[in-house]
Amino acid sequence: MSSHEICPRCGVRPIEISEPDHTTEPPTTLRVCRPCFDEIMHKRLEAFVRQSGKQLEDAFQQTGSRLPPELSGEAMVRSFIDGSFERGLDEATRQRIEQWRAAIAKIVEQLKSELPGAHSNPEFEARFVARVEQWRNEHPELS
Ligand SMILES: [Zn+2]
Numbered sequence: 001m002s003s004h005e006i007c008p009r010c011g012v013r014p015i016e017i018s019e020p021d022h023t024t025e026p027p028t029t030l031r032v033c034r035p036c037f038d039e040i041m042h043k044r045l046e047a048f049v050r051q052s053g054k055q056l057e058d059a060f061q062q063t064g065s066r067l068p069p070e071l072s073g074e075a076m077v078r079s080f081i082d083g084s085f086e087r088g089l090d091e092a093t094r095q096r097i098e099q100w101r102a103a104i105a106k107i108v109e110q111l112k113s114e115l116p117g118a119h120s121n122p123e124f125e126a127r128f129v130a131r132v133e134q135w136r137n138e139h140p141e142l143s
Helices: 034-062 073-082 091-114 124-138
Strands: 017-021 028-032
Touching (some): 073 091
């Protein structure tokens, strides 16, 4: 894929990337150079981590539950992504986090298949909170 077009974002480097951009509606194509692409993706990831970390904390708070004290919602989301967060934690904590993570991932998958529009469905949050609460009641040893 070679192109002599100049990246519209930095106006300097040639376009190297031409990837479908699924984060916008309707789908567009993101045409930028590699450094700009990496920067855009990094910013999106950071925004996603902050936003969903906050949502996760809110969801836990609404259930009256608490995240493990060594975890912020943001750190938990980050750990979902790169797995790096668990390094340095003791084995028991890592297992507990892993169980929480698996349970939450499963709940999200279930809700995605149940609710049209998944996260954008207005019922998503309430159901998510209810499911987390239910799971927590079934696993009091992990609260
Ligand atoms: Zn660029």
